[in-house]
Amino acid sequence: xxPGHGEVLLTExxxxxxxxxxxxxxxxxxxxxEGMWAAVPTTHAGSGRREAQxxxxxxxxxxxxxxxxxxxxxxxxx
Amino acid sequence: xxxALLVLALIALVLATPLVIGAIRRWRESRPPRRSEDPLDLRxxxxxxxxxAEQRARELLRSCVNAEEWAMYRDLGFIRVGxxxxxxxxxxxxxxxxxxxxxxxxxxxxxxxxSGQLLSEYCVEFPDLGLGDRPVKLPPSDDVLAxxxxxxxxxxxxxxxxxxxxxxxxxxxxxxxxxxxxxxxxERRRERRRASPPKNTSDGEHPAKHSR
Numbered sequence: 001x002x003p004g005h006g007e008v009l010l011t012e013x014x015x016x017x018x019x020x021x022x023x024x025x026x027x028x029x030x031x032x033x034e035g036m037w038a039a040v041p042t043t044h045a046g047s048g049r050r051e052a053q054x055x056x057x058x059x060x061x062x063x064x065x066x067x068x069x070x071x072x073x074x075x076x077x078x
Numbered sequence: 079x080x081x082a083l084l085v086l087a088l089i090a091l092v093l094a095t096p097l098v099i100g101a102i103r104r105w106r107e108s109r110p111p112r113r114s115e116d117p118l119d120l121r122x123x124x125x126x127x128x129x130x131a132e133q134r135a136r137e138l139l140r141s142c143v144n145a146e147e148w149a150m151y152r153d154l155g156f157i158r159v160g161x162x163x164x165x166x167x168x169x170x171x172x173x174x175x176x177x178x179x180x181x182x183x184x185x186x187x188x189x190x191x192x193s194g195q196l197l198s199e200y201c202v203e204f205p206d207l208g209l210g211d212r213p214v215k216l217p218p219s220d221d222v223l224a225x226x227x228x229x230x231x232x233x234x235x236x237x238x239x240x241x242x243x244x245x246x247x248x249x250x251x252x253x254x255x256x257x258x259x260x261x262x263x264x265e266r267r268r269e270r271r272r273a274s275p276p277k278n279t280s281d282g283e284h285p286a287k288h289s290r
Contacts, residue, residue: 001220001223003215006130006131006132006134006216007134007138007220041142049144050142050144051230052227052228052230054227069142069223069227071216071223072204072205072206072224073204074224075204076201076240077202077240
């Protein structure tokens with residue numbers, strides 16, 4: 001999510017392909033270095049309840065995740 | 079005498095000319111570039127950019143939250159997110175003892191679902207991390223999604239970062255109570271529709287609301 005623009009596709013690829021994975025890892029790190037938060041939308045298998053899972057490392061991304069959403073860090077507002 | 083002075087002045091002028099030209103060049107180079115005078119070269123404001131960004135944001139939100147939360151946002155303009163903690167020992171396990179109302183670009187409101195008691199409002203923003211002079215906001219639906227993701231993944235972290243106030247600083251308490259009443263009516267209608275599903279609607283959503 002980019003302020004003023006909305007959703008922007010940063011990169012995409014198959015993490016099982018080495019070149020793609022390297023590109024995905026590089027972009028993931030770049031976003032976190034820029035201070036973004038990363039979250040993966042998830043669905044509970046049993047209840048069907050949806051929630052998000054924060055990820056701080058590329059290895060934390062669930063293997064079944066289809067996307068990672070980066071958004072600006074929360075800060076106290078007025 | 080006069081011709082001698084004129085000659086001296088001329089020599090001084092010739093000697094000073096390169097210095098003056100150099101100073102003018104440096105001054106011109108240090109100035110910010112001027113906009114072209116060509117009227118066709120203006121940077122035009124795109125009135126559809128924000129609308130398109132919001133449309134994309136709505137689609138992204140819809141793809142992340144569940145059907146009930148999406149319908150709530152579409153119909154009422156906010157999403158309810160249950161709190162993860164028990165408020166006190168007397169709270170019944172398995173039942174949300176408090177919940178949040180998530181509004182776009184407004185503080186998150188915490189309340190007690192059973193009584194409708196308003197607890198507090200949490201002012202939280204997701205500002206642009208760039209170095210621009212003017213703070214840029216997320217599209218409204220992205221703001222809701224960011225709050226939803228932050229609350230459902232790490233409630234404590236986002237609440238700690240937020241500025242907490244009693245309800246009334248930015249929200250009108252009467253309006254929030256009215257929103258809670260609207261929510262309860264909306265849920266009642268939805269339950270009724272679920273109990274007797276109308277023909278030609280698969281998930282009980284109001285057909286008129288599908289139009290954009």
